[in-house]
Amino acid sequence: MLSIYPLDNFGFLDIIYLKIKIIFKGRWYAMGINSKEFRMTKPREVVLAVLRSRKGHLTADEIFEVAKELYPSIGFASVYRSLRLFEKYGIVEVVSFGNRRKKHYQLKNRRTKVKIHLVCTNCAKIKDFSERNKEVKRFLKEISETLYNKYKFKLSSVDMQIFGECEECKK
Amino acid sequence: MLSIYPLDNFGFLDIIYLKIKIIFKGRWYAMGINSKEFRMTKPREVVLAVLRSRKGHLTADEIFEVAKELYPSIGFASVYRSLRLFEKYGIVEVVSFGNRRKKHYQLKNRRTKVKIHLVCTNCAKIKDFSERNKEVKRFLKEISETLYNKYKFKLSSVDMQIFGECEECKK
DNA sequence: CTGCATGCAAACCCTTTGCATTGGG
DNA sequence: CCCAATGCAAAGGGTTTGCATGCAG
DSSP states (O other): OOEEEEOSSOOTHHHHHHOEEEEETTEEEEEEOOOSSOOOOHHHHHHHHHHHHSSSOEEHHHHHHHHHHHOTTOOHHHHHHHHHHHHHTTSEEEEOOTTOOSOEEEEOOSSOSEEEEEEETTTOOEEEOOOOOHHHHHHHHHHHHHHHHHHOOEEEEEEEEEEEEOHHHHO | OOEEEEOSSOOTTHHHHHOEEEEETTEEEEEEOOOSSOOOOHHHHHHHHHHHHSSSOEEHHHHHHHHHHHOTTOOHHHHHHHHHHHHHTTSEEEEOOTTOOSOEEEEOOSSOSEEEEEEETTTOOEEEOOOOOHHHHHHHHHHHHHHHHHHOOEEEEEEEEEEEEOHHHHO
């Protein structure tokens, strides 16, 4: 069932789940896939908005905190449920870090097969390092070939956590 | 306080925590650091033995199951406590995989800054890929320099999870 | 005798689920 | 009107902690 509704912060990710964006009377609208399977409801919209507002990984409770400001009646369960749904739809991806307990959620970048995080072992801060520089690109290409030739393992994506000491902590 | 006790499966890792190994009457013995801080007790020995017996990552309950065979009275808590102690001492390291719940534990290889796991997104099997081939080495060297020059981030180690489809699943 | 390490069970944290209710299509 | 999505609270899974006891030094 198709539906049309306004969007104020239209990002590239909307294309993934909304299929079509249009302008009507000077405002962005989205023609959505509001099907039985996937209805873009307020809680889901808010979770997505929170993820989009920050560039990187957030824990579920961080998302919940910010989401409550945008939509106070939202519940914890909806946040988790939205996240899992988004993961299923390839909109969100989950990252874990070594011995840390909480999972981190972030928007999936369709273009990068690789996600890289710099994890400071001193102050515990985590920073994205998603840039596809030439080292990363070359490594990806080579390792992908090696794995296929040697192990018949067909690489689809890579998670990388780089541990070390960040600039502030070195001072 | 020094103590001497026999060891049957003496591995290189013992050097890390035991400092000295000796032969007495044709058998390996270890002269240990049985201090207040770190006493090599039966449960700890067993956990270590289990980790050594398998090459790769194990979950806590997998470790517990095998440990019980070696030492039936062992408790869950001791397994976890040993693991955390070993982690603190740099003997064990913890790895997490994307959205999976359980942590995996494995002996830390002092030589490799990089640990790489091949994770099959179909059958969920995880395989070590610790070999330090030239692609990995070069990438490590380059990325380490880049990070330092650009972000003043001093790399100490890297965790990598490579997702994809394994040989059996492709068939 | 002293105090660390243990085993047990209960607590804990994060995440998921059951259920009655709501509200959009 | 129907059924998927919600919020609440309770359950669940994995890990940690409190406590009485055991045991090595």
